Amino acid sequence: MTIASAVIQAFTPTGVLRAAINLGNPILAHADPVSGAPGGVSVDLAQAFARRLGVELRLVVFDAAGKSVDAVGNEQADIGFFAIDPLRGAHIAFTAPYVLIEGSYLVRADSPLQRNDEVDASGLRVVVGKGSAYDLYLSRELKNAQILRAPTSPTVVQTFLAENADVAAGVKQQLEADIRDRADLRLLPGRFMVIQQAMGCPKSRGEDAARVLGGFVEEMKASGFVAQALQRHGIQGAGVAPAAD
CATH class of the missing domain: 3.40.190.10 (Periplasmic binding protein-like II)
Structure with a gap:
């Protein structure tokens, strides 16, 4: 999957990919009890997307979903991991869900x-x-x-x-x-x-960026990446969302 340089630039206006991580949802992310470093499904996806873009990743960590939403909506972060909601959709372009x-x-x-x-x-x-x-x-x-x-x-x-x-x-x-x-x-x-967890980016980054992020999520579901991440982190009771229509 070749990504146009203009799309990469849209995702990295500061030169790195800033990913908002919400530690308030234990299914998506957690802090390591020893090091305090964030880990989890959303961190794994952020790392994979940064590799796809060929850029450095910087995690921006929050303790509540609302703060993570605000960071992406206000462009203090470039991507985030949220439950889909129409109110949040005013400023954030959501992918299809990856986890339910x-x-x-x-x-x-x-x-x-x-x-x-x-x-x-x-x-x-x-x-x-x-x-x-x-x-x-x-x-x-x-x-x-x-x-x-x-x-x-x-x-x-x-x-x-x-x-x-x-x-x-x-x-x-x-x-x-x-x-x-x-x-x-x-x-x-x-x-x-049922909470539909998706990735998202600021709508201001453009339709091409939103389309690339959506395609990445579909690939991560279809390849088994999301299912393997859920298993690796010992997550029970959450399932991989079906492929988007």
């Missing part, structure tokens, strides 16, 4: 709530990570319940407990990890949404 992730609800063990469709009720308070995909989604979908926002996705359960809220919403794997040793909390069965 489930969004789940968490409640106390003694909560009367048993089903996802019971959550949108007057008087209930739902905690989400500020600026996350499920914050954007639930802000549109919930008509009766009140939304409370935690600073980041990893602090949702902490905020849920501190605020004595009724429901916490987030990435299923993050919530499962948070309650692993707690018998007083449980997940509602099923899911309230």
Whole structure:
């Protein structure tokens, strides 16, 4: 796959490829417990894309999805890894998704709530990570319940407990990890949404750049790269998205 020099320049206005990495989603990225260096599926994809362009990679690390989105939207980063959302699409050109992730609800063990469709009720308070995909989604979908926002996705359960809220919403794997040793909390069965994780770049970089990034994602899915990265990093419960139409 030969990439035109103009496209390479569009991706690297500072001379390097700056990739926004969100450590707030453990399915996509994590910090090494010893070195602190970021790793994960999104880091692997960023490295592969930099190699494809033949340029140096610089990782720009954030602790929340909203900050990562802002960095790419404001052109402080050249590519990023996000859940597709129409609000974010105002300034970011998304590829098709490469990974599908489930969004789940968490409640106390003694909560009367048993089903996802019971959550949108007057008087209930739902905690989400500020600026996350499920914050954007639930802000549109919930008509009766009140939304409370935690600073980041990893602090949702902490905020849920501190605020004595009724429901916490987030990435299923993050919530499962948070309650692993707690018998007083449980997940509602099923899911309230499927989060489509994609790559993206600023729309200002042009249609050719967006098309190249989209083609790269399709190749990484078809070649098995994404599936192998999920396996290598021990990610359970997330699947490779189907090929784009």
